[in-house]
Amino acid sequence: MVVIMKISNMLGQRYKETPAECRITSHIFMIRGGYMKRVGEGIYSLLPPGLRIIKKIENIIREEMNRIDGQEVLLPVAMPATLWKESGRYYSIGSELLRFKDRGDVDMVLGMTHEEAVVHLARHTAESYMNYPFMVYQIQTKFRDEPRSRGGLIRVREFTMKDAYSFHLTQEDLEEYYQKCYHAYERIFARAGVPEVIAVKSDSGMMGGKVAHEFMLITDIGEDRLVVCDSCDFRSNMEVAECITENSSAEDADLECVHTPGFKTIDEICNFLSVTPEQTCKAVIYLKKKSYEPVIVFIRGDLEVNETKVQNYLREEIIEDDGTTDTGIVYGFAGPMELNLKKGTVLFDKSLKGTHNLVCGANKVDYHYKGFTPEREMGEIEFVDFAKAYNGSICPCCGKKTISITRGIEVGNIFQLGTKYTETMDMQYIDKNGALQYPIMGCYGIGVGRLAASVCEARHDENGPIWPISIAPWQVHICAIRADKEEVAQVSDALYNDLMSKGVEVLYDDRKVSAGVMFADADLMGIPVRVVVSPKTVSRGVVEIAFRDKSYKADAAIADAPEMIKNIIADELKKLEPQL
């Protein structure tokens, strides 16, 4: 991918000002630097620097997928809806799946993920156990009709994604391959210059299946909340992280119904009765999305309900109680005892297990109980983990109170899918004994554009991105200051031709602009190795080589510069090679 480019010929402008619609760093720099241009809500065109980054990331991914025996294929962007009706997702996925009709009035969808398409490709193609295992992948445009696109390439509607699908005869084989893919992902992120990306356990969501990991770049602008242990390796998405709490060893007390006129919130009650939120049992109320039946979760007053856990337990979606349904609940005073529900589900979080002497609602307006001891009052209760982990909660892995909550961007994910798609879409193979079996699937995604933006979030200063050399749009940026002077033009041109012949990727700024404009633009282009040629350097017989991240600066004799730059690039690339 050696292309030499003069900045004066390159399509795209660079801007000093931050565009009004940009909130986050990568979005700001990628617009200001002329990497991309907005076309519509969550839809961008990529200019040469932006596309070059994307292509380099794609190549890293391709190499790593080939290393684990992936076979590259290409599935359709627009598909007949029949495939999605077979799997059932045509009905179960909301309006982020873009549905339309073609000229023949046939239902179609735009692919947002390709489990259906890959099963269509592989069924009747891999009919013998001898064809297994195999993995196919593609790098392709996808469309997801996001309700809220945001942050430039962080959350878009049209995007380039690498999606891979593996097929196995046994769960053990899937698990083994899953580990290989996990490892390949670590290599990909390391090679792309963000080795700090971590894998966290995650919810498998709409994909079906059980075991899943997300690869997260920790950053404040992340949309996902992560649970990380500061003492051990435990890492999890908030959605699935177990919450372990300690209870203060309160003594039992007698149950007593007390008048709490108008005090509805935990804070008001705690204040009025002089207890801490930990000494209360609160009710959090939802509705089942389909039936509108209430779901009440009782939980210790200081904790929050993790709705994903509740949904996974119920195996159906819940929504906030909008108050439009007659549930029979006495809002503000709901408690476990004498709860007079017409219909609905009552759940207890395990934070209440072994607690004593709590305050809870009495299911009468303006009344609460004191002295509530769940297991004494309610008999046998099923306690389930429904709470969100919090800063300082107990690590499920090492047992220390060193959980911290942080934020991350999901740059990749891997799922053990099981047989959800092969069963619904009737993909079978004949096993050794002649019996028909459903293959077991895994799937593995990386958002290419989001990864590019995430690297920018992780690698920048106040003036622009600092691209890792493996994915930088070019490796070397020549700034020819006063290129109108014969001696500068001569040295710069010679350097540019020499580097080209050595296979180095160069962006060459030969414009007649001030050094200030030139350096500001170079900062926005974020190219790791900068070479400055100026009347001053030329008079000393040198050029100046400096790293964009300011970690290195040295003069090089004009004659030695090309070889030196080539070696520097090789060294920098080597630093990004994963040690695994």
Added chain:
Amino acid sequence: MVVIMKISNMLGQRYKETPAECRITSHIFMIRGGYMKRVGEGIYSLLPPGLRIIKKIENIIREEMNRIDGQEVLLPVAMPATLWKESGRYYSIGSELLRFKDRGDVDMVLGMTHEEAVVHLARHTAESYMNYPFMVYQIQTKFRDEPRSRGGLIRVREFTMKDAYSFHLTQEDLEEYYQKCYHAYERIFARAGVPEVIAVKSDSGMMGGKVAHEFMLITDIGEDRLVVCDSCDFRSNMEVAECITENSSAEDADLECVHTPGFKTIDEICNFLSVTPEQTCKAVIYLKKKSYEPVIVFIRGDLEVNETKVQNYLREEIIEDDGTTDTGIVYGFAGPMELNLKKGTVLFDKSLKGTHNLVCGANKVDYHYKGFTPEREMGEIEFVDFAKAYNGSICPCCGKKTISITRGIEVGNIFQLGTKYTETMDMQYIDKNGALQYPIMGCYGIGVGRLAASVCEARHDENGPIWPISIAPWQVHICAIRADKEEVAQVSDALYNDLMSKGVEVLYDDRKVSAGVMFADADLMGIPVRVVVSPKTVSRGVVEIAFRDKSYKADAAIADAPEMIKNIIADELKKLEPQL
């Protein structure tokens, strides 16, 4: 792109039988060989061999576009319709443009071509004359809702296309760049193994603009009719080819109205009046699509009307006269004299110029005129070229009667667009004098999948494709016959590893199947260099090297084989390098 693949691990099956839905060679072989699988009407998934061909063609195109200073960008697949409303094409293009609404009820389209998107990208980005000229291109998925997809990858709805767009300050500069691109296209087709692709003048159709060429592969299964001179370089699409005829030098005769009871067709009249079709003047009747007003074209009786020429002359669409409109025409007996049209347009083809003594309709049921001499009877007539060229018509270039009509597949096209899009979408630059100007555009397309299929049409035998080495899915195919024998496995494995280390792309067939099955599959994979390792060759200390096209076959000592194969590949690749 070195990937070593064992055929036993590769996803995809090969079939002996021709699938029922396949009519043309490339479609048959690409389905039978496991290159692709049909997903829906005009929509295919590509398996590894198919995708590898596509990627290789893409790389050839990319290199040639970069050679003429192209900058690769990426425009959206799904776009807001606003852009297409600006250019007017949202309204002027039929249902092949797929329109839909997103979740926010916004009108969207799937890109079938990207003039609008590229003008959106470039406007406000190239605002100074100093930014010009430039060319940007992309290689991307497009969707065109074809009414009749057919022939596998020849005419699909979803396809990969290279589309390029150049922007210029002057028409002269566009024309100069257009020539460069024409030349780049010749190089691309030569490198892809089909140097016989010819450029023909073409109609610019819905793209706007004037000068246009199509690059055509001559083949009987082509959808386009081409006009080619056997004596000189003249080549044109039928749609725009001038038709030049000679008239027999008949003497004038007196005009006479004759009774021709029930004789309506040219054949019937000629028979009844003992004249040849050349001695008649026939009326061909159309309706304007918008107004339903009739359009009558008078033309020599032996010629056919070229509807594209009529439409270009009228600057509006015409349709066949369906007989539902009261035009006042006496069908079967329409002629130029005493034609009593209520409304409508009368046109004369230039084949009638200088003719004498013709038979034509008399605009009365059952009557024709004899002795019709157009210029004598009608006074001054505007004769225009509306006829289709035909086998043996006169070449507009060399003047010989050596025109032949043939068929071709369009594998690429280039257009001089002019300012149609920059004007409608208000893209301007500031010229040297500070005045605002519209840049002048060219556009340049290649259908990647269609090119792959076209190569297969041009390069195959009865057993399968014969891929040119530049685009073959792999360069070498090792057939290990009786791989269960230790000595065969050893030699084959060593060869495979050795070739891999030399950067050769190998497909390795180590299956335990008969030589017959193996060779039939190898024929379907069409890989140009085949190496056979068998107990017999090994016992003689050799392997057999044979070309898929049967032009070469030789034994090579086992130790020498890898180096020899590497050299053969280099030689074969060199043969495809264009000499231009």
